[in-house]
Amino acid sequence: MSVDSNADIEISAFTWVPDFAKGLVRDLRVRWALEEAGLSYRERLLDARQERPEDYFQEQPFGQVPIYRDGGIHMFESGAIVLHIAESSEVLMPRDPVGRARATTWVLAALNSVEPRITELANIDLFNADADWARARRPEVERKVRERLGRLAAWLGDKDHLEGRFTAGDLMMATVLRNLRQTDLVAEQANLAAYVARCEARPAFQQALAAQLAPFEKHQPADAA
């Protein structure tokens, strides 16, 4: 694993999260990108159940994870961070302008066109499942997610990746689609399910996932056992 307390790059993450969030916290994207790029990083671990330290709001105005620091570079927003890391990695970002434009486009498509609908569904399923408003709203939200996934599956067709080879766009899209794991919506599209599995099978993803999960074991709160 590339977590190294002496590394120049620092990212933030949580010490522990409940089961529904394990493997989905957005530092995973950054860890994965760093693994793909072959870069080591150190962790700043925060307690998700406590107020953020006041100085953390200087790093992330909304108090969320992840942040990224490397020397004078201080960043927040997982999409911006992944694009930044991708600049130094041909694995994540093709060198040719056409390939770069397409990879960047897919990172933004994942975050702007796919993630909002998926987040709305996850908010219903994970936090509000029993609320009357959620029961009333869910079918329409699910329909909209299914519509987006259908279009995405049509784009993907029988390709292995969104643009023929793995890029930061696939990394971002796969992490977004994983937020549907409480549903069968991805499984409904066989090529999408295979696509997510293909991305998850990458050694860099596996290392990133293991690194996110590692602190959770150590910091398990007594009332969560």
Ligand SMILES: N[C@@H](CCC(=O)N[C@@H](CS)C(=O)NCC(=O)O)C(=O)O
């Ligand atoms: N748009 C932000 C969202 C970050 C975000 O939602 N982080 C969550 C964890 S996945 C968080 O820190 N939640 C705790 C909170 O909002 O206080 C990004 O992509 O970095």
